[in-house]
Amino acid sequence: MLRLASKRLLGQAPPRPAQILSRFYHENVIDHFNNPRNVGSFDKNDPTVGTGLVGAPACGDVMKLQIKVDEKTGEIVDARFKTFGCGSAIASSSVATEWVKGKQMEEVLTIKNTEIAKHLSLPPVKLHCSMLAEDAIKAAVKDYQTKRAKVNGTPDAAPVEQAAQA
Amino acid sequence: MASKLLASSCRRTLARTANTSAPRGISTAAGAAVVAPTPEAFEDQGVVTVKGVKISARPLYLDMQATSPVDPRVLDAMLPYYLARFGNPHSRTHLYGWESDSAVETARSQVADLIGASPKEIVFTSGATESNNISIKGVMKFYKEKKRHVVTTQTEHKCVLDSCRHLQQEGFEVTYLPVGSDGIVDLEKLRSAIRPDTGLVSVMAVNNEIGVIQPMEEIGKICKEFNVPFHTDAAQALGKIPIDVEKWNVSLMSLSGHKIYGPKGVGALFMRRRPRIRVEPQMNGGGQERGIRSGTVPTPLVVGMGAACELAKKEMKYDDKRIRALQERLLKGIKAKLDGVVVNGSIERRYAGNLNLSFAYVEGESLLMGLKDVAVSSGSACTSASLEPSYVLRALGVDEDMAHTSIRFGIGRFTTEAEIDRAVELTVQQVEKLREMSPLYEMVKEGIDIKQIQWAQH
Numbered sequence: 241m242l243r244l245a246s247k248r249l250l251g252q253a254p255p256r257p258a259q260i261l262s263r264f265y266h267e268n269v270i271d272h273f274n275n276p277r278n279v280g281s282f283d284k285n286d287p288t289v290g291t292g293l294v295g296a297p298a299c300g301d302v303m304k305l306q307i308k309v310d311e312k313t314g315e316i317v318d319a320r321f322k323t324f325g326c327g328s329a330i331a332s333s334s335v336a337t338e339w340v341k342g343k344q345m346e347e348v349l350t351i352k353n354t355e356i357a358k359h360l361s362l363p364p365v366k367l368h369c370s371m372l373a374e375d376a377i378k379a380a381v382k383d384y385q386t387k388r389a390k391v392n393g394t395p396d397a398a399p400v401e402q403a404a405q406a
Numbered sequence: 407m408a409s410k411l412l413a414s415s416c417r418r419t420l421a422r423t424a425n426t427s428a429p430r431g432i433s434t435a436a437g438a439a440v441v442a443p444t445p446e447a448f449e450d451q452g453v454v455t456v457k458g459v460k461i462s463a464r465p466l467y468l469d470m471q472a473t474s475p476v477d478p479r480v481l482d483a484m485l486p487y488y489l490a491r492f493g494n495p496h497s498r499t500h501l502y503g504w505e506s507d508s509a510v511e512t513a514r515s516q517v518a519d520l521i522g523a524s525p526k527e528i529v530f531t532s533g534a535t536e537s538n539n540i541s542i543k544g545v546m547k548f549y550k551e552k553k554r555h556v557v558t559t560q561t562e563h564k565c566v567l568d569s570c571r572h573l574q575q576e577g578f579e580v581t582y583l584p585v586g587s588d589g590i591v592d593l594e595k596l597r598s599a600i601r602p603d604t605g606l607v608s609v610m611a612v613n614n615e616i617g618v619i620q621p622m623e624e625i626g627k628i629c630k631e632f633n634v635p636f637h638t639d640a641a642q643a644l645g646k647i648p649i650d651v652e653k654w655n656v657s658l659m660s661l662s663g664h665k666i667y668g669p670k671g672v673g674a675l676f677m678r679r680r681p682r683i684r685v686e687p688q689m690n691g692g693g694q695e696r697g698i699r700s701g702t703v704p705t706p707l708v709v710g711m712g713a714a715c716e717l718a719k720k721e722m723k724y725d726d727k728r729i730r731a732l733q734e735r736l737l738k739g740i741k742a743k744l745d746g747v748v749v750n751g752s753i754e755r756r757y758a759g760n761l762n763l764s765f766a767y768v769e770g771e772s773l774l775m776g777l778k779d780v781a782v783s784s785g786s787a788c789t790s791a792s793l794e795p796s797y798v799l800r801a802l803g804v805d806e807d808m809a810h811t812s813i814r815f816g817i818g819r820f821t822t823e824a825e826i827d828r829a830v831e832l833t834v835q836q837v838e839k840l841r842e843m844s845p846l847y848e849m850v851k852e853g854i855d856i857k858q859i860q861w862a863q864h
Contacts, residue, residue: 265775273775279843293845300769300795300810304845322845326771330843 265327266361272331277338280320282306287391290384292376301325301369303333305376307340307348309384316340316348321376328366332356332373345381465781466825470665470816471614471642471760472783476710477667477819483713484669487706495703496694506705513712517674520715521640521659522650529675529695530708534641535565536688537660537675540698541637542569544685545606545658546578553605559583559591560801562610563639570608587803588752589618596625600632607636611643615798615814616751617760619647626655635683641665641673645718646726646757651676657683663707667819668714672707675699725819730758732817732826737761739830744837750799750812761815764808767847768840773813776836780829783814807846807856 281304282289288309295302302325308318319337323330335356340348353370356362362370454461467475487509493502495510515525531537546556558570560582570580581599585591591609600607607629609620622638629636636655641662643649651659659676663669677683677698691700718725741747746766765773770784795809804812815829841847846856 270775273772276843281848300807302845304848322843322848324767324844324846325769327775329769330772 268335268360269327269331269362272334272360273327276330276334278318278320278334279322281322282308282318282320287311287387288384290380290382290387292379292381292383294375294379295325295372301329301372303329303372303376305333305336305373305380307380307384309345314345316343316345325369325372326366328360328362329369329372331360332362332369333376335359336373336377340377345384348377349381351377461778463779465779466829467781468815468817468821468825468829469781469783470818470821471617471814472816473664473670474667474818475820476664476669477714477717479717480668480710480713484706484710487709491705493705495705496692509705509709510703513708513715516712516716517661518676520645520649520719521661521676522652523676524679527651527676527679529677529698530703530711531673531675531695531699532671533664533673534563534639534660534662535673536699537662537673538563538565538639539569540675540685540688541658541660542566542606542608543573544688544698545635545637545683546573547686548684549605550578553603554578555601555604556580556606556608557583557596557599557604557634558608559585559610561585561589561613561615561798562608563614563641566608566610566639585801588755589613589616589750589798589802590752590755591620591625593621593624593628597628600628600634604632604634607634608638609636610639610641611649612640612647612757612760613751613798614642614760615796616762616802617642617757618751619643619755619757621755622654622656626653630655642757642760645715645722646759648722651678657681658685663711663714666711666714666718669707669710672704672711674711721819726758729817729819729821732821732823733758733761735823736815736817736826736830737763739827740833743830743834748808750802750804759817761817762812763815764804764812765837766808766811767844767850768837769810770812772840773811773833773836776840777813777832780832782816782829784812 282291284291284306286308288311290307290309292305293302294305302323304322306320307316309315310317319340321333321337323333325333336351339351339356351374353367353374356370356373357367360370454464487506491502491505491509493500493504493506495503495506497503497506510530511525514528514530518525518528529540531540542556546553554577556570556573556578558566558580567582570582574580583591583595583599596607596609607625609622609625611622612619626636635657637658637660638654638656639660640649641660642665644661645666649659656676657678661674661676663672663674675698677685685698687698687700689700694700694703737749740763744765748764748766750762750764774782774784795806796812799809799812800806813833817826849856
């Protein structure tokens with residue numbers, strides 16, 4: 241505060257720009273790009289891990305989202321992502337991994353792409369990146385549940401799966 | 407506390423005024439100097455925040471195909487015509503007009519000299535886009551009774567393709583020739599595409615995205631054989647490769663000022679006189695520029711373009727040698743540290759100053775975002791307004807996933823070795839970081855063949 245004031249006094253501070261150049265990248269997007277959270281992988285074959293792989297290289301967007309679920313409570317304890325895509329796609333998947341941590345599986349299915357887009361101030365042309373992130377979350381949860389169903393063969397896996405598909 | 411801060415700021419001001427008295431160089435080497443600054447001085451420097459990105463200095467400019475800085479010698483030639491000799495070249499009655507006209511004519515001969523033409527065959531326009539429009543629409547509309555067909559390629563500049571589309575809407579027919587995977591047009595296909603009612607063949611000399619040089623002499627020969635006018639968009643070729651309108655047998659050639667270190671807003675059109683090619687003017691008015699392009703000829707801009715052409719003629723060989731060495735340095739530097747790097751387009755038949763690379767498993771826009779200290783451009787979908795990857799790369803037959811990964815490095819007269827080295831360093835760093843984040847790279851490392859996977863699209 242004081243330093244800025246003293247700088248202004250000496251006429252050293254950078255002048256306020258007369259026009260604010262229109263921003264295409266929100267600060268949050270840049271932040272997630274420069275300091276991505278939760279980049280990495282879990283072991284695919286681990287029964288507590290659900291992997292969602294969505295997108296296509298032809299579209300220029302591929303997201304892999306992995307969740308580690310606590311078997312007893314159904315809570316997502318950790319998440320990792322890897323993305324092939326533009327800055328907005330990387331930021332969307334990074335945000336997705338942050339938001340799913342510590343939540344129940346049913347809860348994360350309600351995360352909407354519009355929320356991710358709003359958090360990152362994505363322009364309309366980039367909305368599909370947030371859609372892909374939402375799909376990735378859903379795919380990861382579905383994959384985990386399929387794994388559990390195979391292991392247990394219990395009926396309680398089925399109604400949750402139906403809720404996921406709804 | 408406050409007094410201490412004030413004192414330190416005072417000291418810094420004095421130190422800074424001492425440093426900033428040295429004149430700022432023209433080159434963008436400011437960003438290339440990686441001398442570690444003290445942390446406080448770093449903060450005080452003009453931190454530029456554009457589009458949410460904070461960069462510490464102006465980025466290195468490696469996008470010479472988009473535009474080029476004006477050569478100081480060109481600017482020197484232009485300034486008198488803004489300040490003292492500001493007359494309209496078409497004013498016939500006083501000194502201001504006469505001297506302005508004489509400058510325009512000098513510039514005309516400078517441009518003509520560079521391409522082996524006569525000054526009477528040069529028409530000044532507002533840029534290569536206008537010249538392309540005049541050539542394509544003007545020629546076809548003039549000969550519209552007899553000639554209804556145009557032959558061009560799929561990798562032309564947007565203004566050529568759009569003019570052709572406009573002609574199609576008016577009832578003409580257009581053939582868009584495919585190119586090989588090296589970007590070169592197939593001469594046999596060209597030969598078979600020409601019909602008795604073909605009014606124009608348009609093939610650009612040097613492609614702006616991938617830099618490949620088309621076989622101009624051979625195409626010229628074919629056009630002469632069939633007696634079809636040959637138009638070429640030489641905006642990227644002027645001053646960079648030797649051009650001879652006689653050897654190439656071109657009837658029309660579009661030239662641009664701001665690609666050869668000249669001012670923006672000016673270009674030229676070469677129109678052959680023997681045999682004469684006629685066009686319907688697209689700009690109507692007082693009949694300036696022999697009725698082809700009405701409107702006051704902008705003397706300073708035209709003088710600038712002329713000066714730029716003269717410099718280009720003198721320095722073409724030297725520049726070419728230097729740029730070639732820099733391109734090799736760039737390519738070798740990157741390939742030494744990274745695998746999965748593909749050069750798009752033919753390496754042999756290529757203008758050295760254009761290097762279009764694809765980095766496998768890394769997406770172009772995210773790489774550009776990471777390369778914020780280097781000004782380059784990409785053929786990736788995300789950077790175009792639509793979500794389509796570059797049509798030029800698609801015409802090359804580049805796999806769709808690789809089309810999303812391309813970066814175009816443009817090297818020019820003012821690029822230094824330090825800038826190239828820094829660009830190599832930053833590129834390698836960013837690509838490695840993004841590959842760590844890429845699921846495709848991970849899959850490849852695990853030995854999975856990506857092409858076999860069924861992707862779930864939504």
